[in-house]
Amino acid sequence: MTTAQFMESFLLLLVLLNPFIFSVYVLDLFRGLGLRALTGVLFRAYMISLCLFLLFAWFGEQIFDDVLQVRFLAFLIFGGITFLIIGIRLTLNLGSAIESKNLHPEEAAGSIAMPFIIGPGTISASVVAGSRLGTLNGSLAIILAMATALGSLILLKVVYDWVQNRQERYVRRYVEVAGRVTAMFTGSFAVDMILKGIERWLELPG
Structure with missing residues (x-):
């Protein structure tokens, strides 16, 4: 394992967890929950996700084939x-991807995860991080990426609340x-x- 490989795996997962895009998905929660409540919901969601990511880093796609009996494709x-x-809902302005109304924090954590x-x-x-970096370093890269994404989301919530109280119209434009x-x-x-799933399915023998 090299430092470049570690950073590549770390950045790949962090980009996929993009907190800026993620904040739009959970906009209703940003609006409806306070900082402490939202932090708790996000922490639970990320812990649930982290446990699963570590399992896939350790065992790879075998979890699908041998345990779940479902093809990864x-x-x-x-x-x-x-x-x-979700993309169609956002495009047609049919509402936030997650509604906070009448949603218990534990339920919100599962919906986010x-x-x-x-x-x-x-x-x-x-899976790539585990196979490329090994169990220990792959797990470390995943944990760091998750912690960075979670910290960024909490910071975005702080900034959102601060700006919302002072420049509400600009916040609405940004959200739009x-x-x-x-x-x-x-x-x-x-x-x-x-398309990737279909392409890989067509490449399967016989």
């Missing part, structure tokens, strides 16, 4: 369809623009996931 295609629906953190992209990145950009990115990423 099926997970890839279904994950793409899920994100495509799947599919916004745990998805084909992040699971694949975890960021939502549209996020919708385009999400939709494109979703279609790419579906």
Whole structure:
């Protein structure tokens, strides 16, 4: 393992966990929860996700084949369809991806973890980190990426609350623009996931 390989695995997962895009997904929670409550929800969601990522880093795609008895390609295609629906909702302004109304914090943590953190992209990145860096260093890269993403989200919440109280109209404009950009990115990423799954399925022998 080299430092370059470690940084590549760390940055790949961090990019997939992009806190700026993620903040648009959970905008209703940003608006409806205080800093302490939101921090608790995000912490639980990230801990759930971290446990699964570490399992995939240690055991790879064998978890799908031997334990879940489901092809990883099926997970890839279904994950793409899920994100495509989310992208369409954001594009048509049909509401936030997660509604905070009448949602218990424990339920919110599960809704955040799947599919916004745990998805084909992040699971694949975890598998690559484990196979490329080894169990220990792969786990370290995943933990650092998750901690950086979580810290960035909490910082964004602090900035959001501070700006919201002073420049509300600018916040609304940012949310509108960021939502549209996020919708385009999400939709494109979703279609790419579906196509990759289909391409790999067609390449299977017999």
